[in-house]
Amino acid sequence: MAATDIAVVGFAQTPSVRKARESEVQLLVPIVTEALARAGLDRREVGFTCAGSCDYLTGGPFAFVSNLEAAGAWPPISESHVEMDGAWALYEAWVRLQHGDIDTALVFGSGKSSPSKPEEMWAQQLDPYYLAPLGVDPASLAGIQARALIDAGKATERDFAEVVARNRANAKDNPNAQVSGDYSVDKLLQAPYVRAPLRAHDFPPISDGAVAVVLARGDRARELCDRPAWIRGLDHRIEVHQPGMRDLTASTSTTLAARKAGYDGGPLDVIELSSTFSPQEIILREALGLDADANVNPSGGALAGNPVMATGLVRIAEVAQRIVEGSAGRGLAHATGGQVLQHNLVCLMEGD
Amino acid sequence: MTEQAAVIGVGQTHHKKKRADVSIPGLLREAALRALDDAECTWADIDAVVIGKAPDAFEGIVQPELFLADALGGAGKPMLRVHTAGSVGGSTFIVGSHLIESQIHDRVLAIAWEKQSEGNAQWGLAGGRGRGIGAGGAFAPWIRAYIEKTGAPEYIGWQVAVKDRLNALKNPYAHLHLPDITIETVKESAMLWDPLRFLESCPSSDGACAVVLTNAATAKKASKPAAYIAATAVKSELGQFPGRDPVRPQAGVECAHDVYRQAGIGVPRQEIDVAEIYVPFSWYEPMWLEGHDIAGPGEGWKMVEGGDTELTGSFPVNASGGVLSSNPIGASGMLRFAEAALQVRGQAGEHQVDGVRTALAQAYGGAAQYFAMGILRNEPA
Amino acid sequence: MSDTTTPKENLVMNHLVSLSYSEELTPILERYVDALIDGRIVGHKCPQCGRVYVPGKGYCPICVVETTDKDEFEVSDRGTVTGFTIITPVAYYGQTETEPFVYASVLLDGSSGNLGGQDIIGVAHDQLHSGMRVRAVWKPPNERTAEGVSNRGWGSVASVIDAFEWTGEPDADRSVYEEHIF
Ligand SMILES: [Zn+2]
Numbered sequence: 001m002a003a004t005d006i007a008v009v010g011f012a013q014t015p016s017v018r019k020a021r022e023s024e025v026q027l028l029v030p031i032v033t034e035a036l037a038r039a040g041l042d043r044r045e046v047g048f049t050c051a052g053s054c055d056y057l058t059g060g061p062f063a064f065v066s067n068l069e070a071a072g073a074w075p076p077i078s079e080s081h082v083e084m085d086g087a088w089a090l091y092e093a094w095v096r097l098q099h100g101d102i103d104t105a106l107v108f109g110s111g112k113s114s115p116s117k118p119e120e121m122w123a124q125q126l127d128p129y130y131l132a133p134l135g136v137d138p139a140s141l142a143g144i145q146a147r148a149l150i151d152a153g154k155a156t157e158r159d160f161a162e163v164v165a166r167n168r169a170n171a172k173d174n175p176n177a178q179v180s181g182d183y184s185v186d187k188l189l190q191a192p193y194v195r196a197p198l199r200a201h202d203f204p205p206i207s208d209g210a211v212a213v214v215l216a217r218g219d220r221a222r223e224l225c226d227r228p229a230w231i232r233g234l235d236h237r238i239e240v241h242q243p244g245m246r247d248l249t250a251s252t253s254t255t256l257a258a259r260k261a262g263y264d265g266g267p268l269d270v271i272e273l274s275s276t277f278s279p280q281e282i283i284l285r286e287a288l289g290l291d292a293d294a295n296v297n298p299s300g301g302a303l304a305g306n307p308v309m310a311t312g313l314v315r316i317a318e319v320a321q322r323i324v325e326g327s328a329g330r331g332l333a334h335a336t337g338g339q340v341l342q343h344n345l346v347c348l349m350e351g352d
Numbered sequence: 353m354t355e356q357a358a359v360i361g362v363g364q365t366h367h368k369k370k371r372a373d374v375s376i377p378g379l380l381r382e383a384a385l386r387a388l389d390d391a392e393c394t395w396a397d398i399d400a401v402v403i404g405k406a407p408d409a410f411e412g413i414v415q416p417e418l419f420l421a422d423a424l425g426g427a428g429k430p431m432l433r434v435h436t437a438g439s440v441g442g443s444t445f446i447v448g449s450h451l452i453e454s455q456i457h458d459r460v461l462a463i464a465w466e467k468q469s470e471g472n473a474q475w476g477l478a479g480g481r482g483r484g485i486g487a488g489g490a491f492a493p494w495i496r497a498y499i500e501k502t503g504a505p506e507y508i509g510w511q512v513a514v515k516d517r518l519n520a521l522k523n524p525y526a527h528l529h530l531p532d533i534t535i536e537t538v539k540e541s542a543m544l545w546d547p548l549r550f551l552e553s554c555p556s557s558d559g560a561c562a563v564v565l566t567n568a569a570t571a572k573k574a575s576k577p578a579a580y581i582a583a584t585a586v587k588s589e590l591g592q593f594p595g596r597d598p599v600r601p602q603a604g605v606e607c608a609h610d611v612y613r614q615a616g617i618g619v620p621r622q623e624i625d626v627a628e629i630y631v632p633f634s635w636y637e638p639m640w641l642e643g644h645d646i647a648g649p650g651e652g653w654k655m656v657e658g659g660d661t662e663l664t665g666s667f668p669v670n671a672s673g674g675v676l677s678s679n680p681i682g683a684s685g686m687l688r689f690a691e692a693a694l695q696v697r698g699q700a701g702e703h704q705v706d707g708v709r710t711a712l713a714q715a716y717g718g719a720a721q722y723f724a725m726g727i728l729r730n731e732p733a
Numbered sequence: 734m735s736d737t738t739t740p741k742e743n744l745v746m747n748h749l750v751s752l753s754y755s756e757e758l759t760p761i762l763e764r765y766v767d768a769l770i771d772g773r774i775v776g777h778k779c780p781q782c783g784r785v786y787v788p789g790k791g792y793c794p795i796c797v798v799e800t801t802d803k804d805e806f807e808v809s810d811r812g813t814v815t816g817f818t819i820i821t822p823v824a825y826y827g828q829t830e831t832e833p834f835v836y837a838s839v840l841l842d843g844s845s846g847n848l849g850g851q852d853i854i855g856v857a858h859d860q861l862h863s864g865m866r867v868r869a870v871w872k873p874p875n876e877r878t879a880e881g882v883s884n885r886g887w888g889s890v891a892s893v894i895d896a897f898e899w900t901g902e903p904d905a906d907r908s909v910y911e912e913h914i915f
Contacts, residue, residue, distance in 0.1 A: 002456050021759055022791065023884045029792040029799060043797060055435075056414045059754035060885045061407035061476050062437060065718050068588060069794035073721075076589040076603035080443055083408065083415055083435040092432065092447060098454030099354050115756035124750060125414040128470075129375060132413075133748050238431040241419040256428060338418040343431065412750060474825035482829025485820045485836055485850070492818035493838070546819045590794055594784060594845045595912045 006097050007221040007228030008320035008349065010039030010214030016178040016305025019114040020208035024058060027210040028070035028110050035212035036106065039224045043072045046214075047102025049079040050093040052086035052109040053309050056124065059115055067110060078102075085109055085274075086211060086313030087335030087345050093215055094234055103220040110210035111309035118206060125339060127241060138339050139203060142277040143195030145248040145340045150197060152249045155282045157197050161188040163278040164201045164303060171300025178205045178305040201303075202278040209307025211314045229320035229331075229349045233261030236335075236345035243340055251287040254334065257346040258288055269328035270295050272315035274336045276302045283341065284334060298322070312336065316347050323351045356733050357452035358571035359579040359693040361391025361564030367527040367678035370469035371558040376416065377423030380465050383560035383683075384424060387461065391564035392575065395425035398564070399457035404434040404444030404464040405682030406717075409476035411467055424463065436586070438630065438717025440464060441561065441685025442724025445713075446584045448565050449726075453581075458566060464686035465560035473556060473681065485545075488553055488633060492545035494598045494720065495635040499547065501599065504638065504653035506547065510538040511656055512634035513552045513676060519663055520673025522702035527557040527678040552634040552676075559680030561687045568732040579693035582710075583614030583727040591719035598720050600643045607723040608644035611712075615727040620646045620712070624727075626668045626695045626705045627712040628688035632675045637661060640714065641669070644725075663705065671695065671703040685715025689726055696730040759884055761789045764802065766879040769893040772871060776844060778806035784845040788882075788889060808843035810869040812897070813905040815840045815847055815913050819858055833858070839867060839897055840913045847913060848889055852896035864904035867897035 012034035014020075014027050036043055049071045055063045064081045071077060080096075082088045086109015093105035119137040126132045149155045162185055171180030183201075191199040214224075221228040237253035237260070239246055271294055275281035285296065297303075299318045302311050312335020319331035330350045337343035363386025365371070371379055388394060401424050403417045413419070417433040420426070436443040441464040448462030466473075478484025498504070517533045520526035533551065541550040571578035587607035590596070608620070617623045627646070631637045638652030646667070647655050655661055661669040670676070672691040675684045692711035694700040713726045758766065761777070765788040768775045777789025777800040784793060785806050792799050817837035822830035835858065838847035853861060854870065869890075871877070877893040 002454065019757065021757060023759055026759065026791040029797060033797060054415065055407050055409060056752075058885065059752075061409040062718065063885070064435065065437065065591060065721075066885075068721075069590060069790070069792070070797065072794070072797040073588050073590045074593065074795050076587045076601075076606050078586055079436075079588040080434065080447065080586055081436050083433045088432060092434075092450075095447070095450045095454050095456060098456070099450070112756075115754040117753060120750075121752055122414065124412065124752070125418060127419040128411070128413045128416070128748070131419075132750075133746065236430050236432075237428060238418075238421045238426050240422045240427045242422065245422075253428070338415070342418055342421070472825050474823050475827055478825070478827070482827055483834075483850070484823065484825060484828055486823050489818055489820045489836055493816040496818065497816065542821070544821045544823075592846060592849075593795055 003098050004232050005218045005230065006094055006215055007230045008213055008316065009216045009221050009225035009228050010035040010041065011212065011317040011320055012038065013176055013211040013314055013317055014209045015176040016207040016209040016307050018178065018206060020112060024110050024112055025066050025070050028067060028108055031210055031212045032070050032106065032108060035214050039214040039216065041104060041214060041224060046104050046106045047078065048093055048096045048105040049077055050089040050105065050107050051081045052084050052089035052313065053111060054083060056121055057111045057113060057116060057308060071106065085335050085337055086310050087316055088236065090213060090313060090316060091234060091236060091345065094231060097215060097217050103217040105215040106212065107215065107313065108210065108212040109310035109313040111307050112208040113206045113308050114208050139195050141243055141340045143198050146198050146279040148248045149279050149282065154249055155279060157189060158185060159282060160202050160278040161185045163281045164188060167297050167300045167303040170298050171304035174299045174304065176305060177300045178207055180300060180304055198277065204276045204302050204306035207305050207307045209305065209310050211310045211317050213313060213317055225324060227324050227326060227351050229323035229351065231347060232350050233263065233348040235260035236343065238343040241342060248340055249283060251283050251341045251344060254284055254287040254344040254346065257344050261346045261348045263332060263346065263348050265289050268294065268330055268332050270298060270319050270322050270331040272297055272299060272301065272318045273334045274302050274312050274315055276306055278303060280341060312345060319349055323349055354453040355455055356568040357449040357565050357581045358568050359563050360566050360571050360574050361387040362690045362693050363387030363390060364525050364561040364687060364690060365559045366525050367557040367559035367680055369527065369555065369557065371467065376467050376470065377420055379467055379558060380420060380463060380560045381423055383562040384461060384463055387562035387564050393459065393564065397459050398425060398429065398461045400430040400451055400460050401426050402432045402434060402444050402448040402451065402460060402462045404440040404686065405466055406438065406440055407476055410473045410681065411471035436717060436722050438681065439685050439715040439722040439724040440717065441683050441687065442689060442713065442715030443586055445563060445686050445689040446586060446724055446726065449581050449584055452565050452567050458570065460565045461562060462565060462686065463560060463562040464683040466680040466682040467558045468556045468681065469558050488545040488548050490719065491633055492548050495633065496547055498599045498635060498639050502650040502653060507535060508638060508653045508656050509552050509634040510535045512631065512637045513538045515662055516670050516674045516676040519671055519703055520677035523673050526673040527555050548633055554632040554675045554679035557678050557680040559678060559683050561683040561690050563690055563693065572732065577697045577730065579696045579728045580732045581726060582729045582733060583611040585610035585725050587723045589721050591721045599639060601720050603721060604643045604716065604723050605645065607725045611725045611727050617727065621667055624710050624712045625708040626671060628672065628691045629669055630675055630685060630688055630715045631670060632679060634676065637669055644714065663703065668705045671700065671705055685724060688715050689713040692728045696728050756884055758879065758882065759791065761791050762882055762884065765789065766882055769890065770877045773807055774810055774841060775805050775807050777804045780804055785843060786846055787841065787844045787848065808841045810841065811900065812839045812841035812867060813910050814853060814863055814865040814867055815910045816863055817861055835861065840910050854896045855898040864907065864910065866900045866902040866905060868900050869894045870896050870898050
């Protein structure tokens with residue numbers, strides 16, 4: 001039984017931008033400082049640090065080693081790194097905090113998608129024997145997923161456009177968003193296909209960005225934050241890799257992770273989903289059993305800014321911020337990894 | 353709030369230059385199935401998988417754990433991918449142990465691997481650029497500094513090279529089996545990165561290593577003896593800054609002291625019965641003996657010279673043959689923990705050291721800046 | 734279980750992948766490259782601890798504070814060899830070296846960190862030693878480029894400086910560089 005008195009007490013993120021002129025570490029330095037400052041914590045007091053990033057995204061082996069410079073790793077620190085979205089770095093830190101011998105942790109996730117060509121780079125994430133040689137890119141797989149959703153009668157192209165319009169409108173209030181504004185669904189539907197039935201607006205922007213989160217436990221959390229965002233449950237589940245062996249119109253791993261995280265289907269004031277392609281929001285809403293009027297992605301979600309390797313942790317930060325600032329009592333954040341929703345994480349948070 | 357974790361299953365592949373007979377999933381399953389078999393359980397008994405490897409560029413697959421989920425029975429389970437450079441095998445083991453200690457899961461499969469023959473680690477290390485120097489080139493200046501500082505004779509490196517390869521003859525899984533190796537052959541092997549010679553360097557291997565972890569209560573009920581995890585720690589420091597001592601990195605000193613403290617060890621040299629230490633280049637054996645305060649300053653090489661670190665010595669190091677005999681990079685760190693577990697369980701076969709009750713496991717990586725260490729015991733705390 | 738079974742027929746499908754990355758240099762590195770082409774070496778001096786990084790990083794990793802153009806600091810093109818090895822190149826796809834080469838760290842006067850991986854000329858391999866005083870051998874101005882300098886921290890001077898050569902000065906005292914051996 002996991003401890004339920006670990007909370008998010010500090011957070012900071014960079015804006016998502018098409019091409020950052022800073023190095024990845026430069027993106028991290030100010031937000032690590034800001035997140036710690038928000039919690040009123042000196043970096044030398046941090047009990048454990050964990051980062052999430054991807055060598056191939058950065059374009060060099062051991063890319064995460066330089067990111068260690070943002071953590072201030074001198075004198076030496078207790079530290080780890082996952083080759084995953086920062087949300088999983090938060091998971092590792094949350095597990096470490098369970099031990100009770102330390103009471104604070106720093107987590108960050110970062111990525112610059114702008115230097116690489118995502119369609120050629122992420123194609124190398126597929127099974128190297130059977131899929132990668134085919135040259136299937138993530139966008140094409142997302143197109144297949146969207147087609148399956150339509151064929152199953154679960155959604156229409158108009159539904160996809162509505163997801164886009166709603167997220168972009170929500171993003172108007174998010175200073176970190178890359179894409180925002182008022183869009184008419186009818187106009188969106190006039191755009192040409194990129195991967196039928198998906199149009200350019202159904203895809204996320206190419207983003208550079210980073211996010212940092214500070215965790216604290218028990219009394220220390222109360223000391224560092226007036227209203228900590230308590231992590232009531234945290235779980236993640238993976239599915240088989242081969243897209244042909246999955247029902248692409250459902251996300252069973254999200255449903256399972258939510259159940260294991262203790263989500264009982266009760267009301268949520270805020271939900272942030274890592275739906276990087278518009279049809280995925282429809283799939284995730286169903287997987288979580290959300291009502292049509294649920295407050296999904298008030299930040300604009302991943303369609304408004306997609307700093308890969310930070311996107312999932314940004315969702316956690318967005319929900320935590322609303323709880324800490326008092327505008328939400330209970331929220332759920334979702335992160336994803338792999339293609340067409342192979343791996344999913346659910347973080348359930350509450351205020352006091 | 354925490355429960356002690358224990359190793360109840362250990363599995364590794366036969367490490368080789370090229371395991372052309374298996375795919376990457378096949379290689380991992382070979383190690384995983386041996387670990388499950390040893391733990392007397394099946395895929396269905398595993399609650400979560402923690403997987404580690406060195407940079408993805410070594411095989412050219414982005415986040416390969418995603419496609420490996422199918423082969424490792426991952427579907428429906430949590431799967432976490434750790435990457436902390438050369439120490440990753442150790443870190444992966446430690447993250448797995450945390451999942452047990454925190455009582456989040458009852459049985460965890462921790463697995464680490466590298467299939468160097470399906471990619472090019474030298475290319476990967478060089479980031480695809482020319483003028484690559486390899487890991488040996490990066491560590492050679494620090495080895496030179498150790499020799500200058502301590503006045504160690506040059507044959508110390510040769511001695512370690514021979515000792516580990518003779519130990520490997522007793523380990524059927526080891527990559528290198530060099531029955532004819534002598535001080536002379538090491539001394540006469542090609543100079544690669546002055547002062548390091550060819551036979552003082554690790555091979556490049558295909559291989560995987562897996563462990564099944566559970567809580568002490570379950571471990572006590574197992575039919576085979578378990579290895580109880582008395583302490584673990586990870587420490588990292590910046591790779592380069594003025595005043596840094598890469599010969600005796602502070603992170604390595606602190607990591608060692610952390611595990612000694614947790615395990616209640618006052619005099620490591622006396623209270624540890626066997627050590628599995630990440631020694632990819634011969635000189636790192638005396639360097640880590642000093643860097644982890646097992647030997648005093650300038651005393652590490654004397655332990656080597658006096659035969660203390662041999663299989664029958666007073667402080668055996670790398671009874672398995674170590675990284676010098678098998679180096680599936682990502683798995684090399686986990687092999688240290690797995691071999692330490694075999695020793696305290698009394699299941700190391702021909703390379704078993706007599707009467708082991710406490711074993712030290714260590715892995716390091718990056719610019720000698722990432723450390724993962726653990727103490728394993730034959731009895732629960 | 735046998736792991737040496739060889740299939741009767743080996744079907745080989747080579748799958749060579751080429752990935753391209755392109756990125757504008759950060760403004761700090763642009764200024765650094767402009768200075769290099771001009772024959773000057775500039776870095777950033779941390780306003781908190783005074784350490785000088787070449788090239789500037791935009792932050793001090795020890796203090797974790799940001800540094801800017803205001804913290805720009807010029808260092809000398811002369812320095813001291815603090816450590817070295819002779820590399821026997823390992824062949825791999827893309828390796829450019831075939832003969833043993835020097836891989837030395839040079840502490841430029843005024844800098845707190847080394848330039849790694851430098852070639853030292855004007856002295857035989859067996860005469861190389863730590864403490865040697867060296868100076869940059871600049872490429873002719875029209876051959877200097879920004880090639881190889883990257884936001885990922887690679888190729889700091891190779892496109893403007895061919896090597897470092899022994900100056901003939903007496904060796905530096907060990908105290909000058911002992912904090913900077915690596
Ligand atoms: Zn400073």
